[in-house]
Amino acid sequence: MKLLYAPGACSIGIHVLLNEIGKPFEAQKVDLAGRKHFEPEFTNLNPKSKVPTLVRDDGTVLTEFPAIATWLAKSNPEKKLLADDPEGMARTLEMLDYVVATVHMQGFSRIFRPGAYAPSESDHDAVKARGREIFERGFAIIDEKLKGKDYVNGAFSIADCALFYVELWSTRVKIPMPPNVAAHFERMKARPAVQKTLQAEGLAA
Numbered sequence: 096m097k098l099l100y101a102p103g104a105c106s107i108g109i110h111v112l113l114n115e116i117g118k119p120f121e122a123q124k125v126d127l128a129g130r131k132h133f134e135p136e137f138t139n140l141n142p143k144s145k146v147p148t149l150v151r152d153d154g155t156v157l158t159e160f161p162a163i164a165t166w167l168a169k170s171n172p173e174k175k176l177l178a179d180d181p182e183g184m185a186r187t188l189e190m191l192d193y194v195v196a197t198v199h200m201q202g203f204s205r206i207f208r209p210g211a212y213a214p215s216e217s218d219h220d221a222v223k224a225r226g227r228e229i230f231e232r233g234f235a236i237i238d239e240k241l242k243g244k245d246y247v248n249g250a251f252s253i254a255d256c257a258l259f260y261v262e263l264w265s266t267r268v269k270i271p272m273p274p275n276v277a278a279h280f281e282r283m284k285a286r287p288a289v290q291k292t293l294q295a296e297g298l299a300a
């Protein structure tokens with residue numbers, strides 16, 4: 096199995112998940128700044144030009160964070176990364192989707208890539224401000240959900256791996272996290288799989 100990732104990108108959540116599972120895998124760095132994900136070596140695998148991209152042992156390719164995370168959890172049921180009961184499963188996917196589709200794609204994306212939302216540079220500050228509003232509101236909602244819990248659904252799950260990468264981004268843009276989210280981030284960083292992943296990606300713990 097091979098994970099195509101970029102250091103500190105959303106793919107780090109899948110990288111953590113693979114280390115939590117603990118089976119052998121290869122991690123191949125993709126140079127996004129050098130636009131290597133638009134070259135044939137990458138697009139032949141994933142024409143969407145996005146990480147995370149997972150090349151499985153049978154050569155088939157899986158894309159999209161929620162799909163990869165769900166497949167990894169279901170393929171390794173003994174790790175209990177996704178609840179089996181309908182309520183637990185739905186709650187985990189509810190949080191996973193909120194983090195990826197709203198906090199990341201609508202919030203942080205506006206901050207990191209304002210040009211994708213408004214061609215004129217004079218609008219970029221407004222785009223970034225809207226992004227900040229979205230992810231701050233998202234973190235406030237997640238903070239409520241985390242009240243009295245170590246992990247988003249009680250037990251550690253794939254949703255925590257997704258939450259971890261937006262928490263990491265929040266430190267990058269230097270916007271403080273609300274208390275339960277900040278405590279979750281510390282709890283995640285204390286996990287050996289997270290430490291191993293941060294080291295592998297060349298990021299400070």
Ligand SMILES: N[C@@H](CCC(=O)N[C@@H](CS)C(=O)NCC(=O)O)C(=O)O
Pocket residue numbers: 104105106127132144145146147158159160161195
């Ligand atoms: N919907 C995709 C989003 C993946 C995504 O946005 N990946 C970013 C890194 S965080 C990427 O590859 N960006 C490269 C680009 O857009 O040029 C998923 O859930 O996996």
